[in-house]
Amino acid sequence: MKIRYAAIAVLTLASCASIAAHADETLYRQFGEKEGLTRIVDDMYDNVLADPRTAPYFEDAPVKRIKPLLVEQFCVALDGPCTYTGRSMKRAHEGHAIDRAAFNALVEDLQLAMDKNGVPFHAQNKLLAKLAPLYRDVQDRP
């Protein structure tokens, strides 16, 4: 019984400690602010076009318009000083038959872009946590 309670306590403590240790307000700075986000979005876009899983969805997309909007969107997600001026995620993606595998593939392409630009893994996860629920608006097949 002692062991049982000790184990539960350790598990609980581990979760609390980890949550506390990772609360910080410098997230936007960890991404290199606007300049950093612009580089990340450029690299991510290169990746999705080179990725056979995502390329078909981006081939005819208006890249010049999309990139600054992605920067805005990421900036807002990181509590940076930006306003998102694009269409809703739902309107921007409907009718493109985007499925979960393609959504996740883009996540991987974004992770690589963040790696390349030196964003720490745990900061990356904070951005991804904000973006992940967008799958409901982006995806129109499972």
Place this chain on the structure above:
Amino acid sequence: MLTTVKLFPKRPFTNASADPAGMSQSRREVRRVYALEHSHGAPSDHDRSNHYLRLFTAMRLNRLSGSLAGIVSAALVTFSPGASADEPPVVPLTGGKLLLTGGVSEVEGAAGGGLTPWAVIGGYGTAQQMGANAHATYIHTQDYALGTYGVTVGVANRVELSLARQTFDTRDAGAQLGLGENFKFNQDIFGVKVRVLGDAVLDQDTWIPQLAVGIQFKHNEQGDIVKAIGATSNSGTDFYISATKLLLAQSLLLNGTLRFTKANQFGILGFGGDRSNAYKPEFESSVAYLLSKSVAIGAEYRMKPNNLSFAREQDAYDAFVAWAPNKHVSLTLAYVSLGDIATIKNQRGIYASLQAGF
């Protein structure tokens, strides 16, 4: 179409920074050929034959490397018809889940942590895909050893089927227990798990976890022995419900499982006993912290019933590190404590598990 013609041939495929980490030269070649094949441009015959030659070489390299990864991705890339304006892009056959989000193989064969099933469906398939893997796990304590191997198939990220075989080696303790040195108990486990609701990974704006229910049918081959030591049966069925949540902003994964079981020492010592033959609710939990995309560390805890009067049974716990360099292989190492087993005290030791699949 004009856009694609312009875009594709200029793409920096050889630029390592734009490529997923660890992509082999041959995979890059396949991708390059794929891109050219699907650019809808009009390459010259010379170009085209060159591309096919490259594709052939790339696939041969893949085969030579013996890498399941290479073969599968080459096949997927080669047979994907590509996208046209009218048809939605073709979904690849597997590999759509994010790294490690299919869990590893728990000791009874289900996708989960090391000791407990999670609500995730094994393999890397999404709702339109399949996933599967094979695993081998070895636990070595002071006096015993438990080996498990098996296969797990995930269908449409909804249903998981698993088959595992466990061998429990009593080693020197076998003589002490009157069974004979190196006496072995063998157990087969067939598991079915169904994801009921939720998405542990993407539903980051809600506390609702991913929920799954599962059944594990177990059959122990040493029926006479387990009955002789007081077990009621050498077959048993576990029922469980698992809730799994990834707290991505905290890089933390939490799992809780409630299992209804009669199993003595996972079923190695049979089911039910002279002390109790009733189903008991047993709580199991895992906490994992993501150190990087490919490495997670964590701890687990699993309650066990105490049905046999000849030897008390205690709860199990472990501390683990899991490493998945890619979506085709993972290695889990742990320190595990199983408590007393068949009167021999305080069994603890190493746990190692290798999983390979897609």
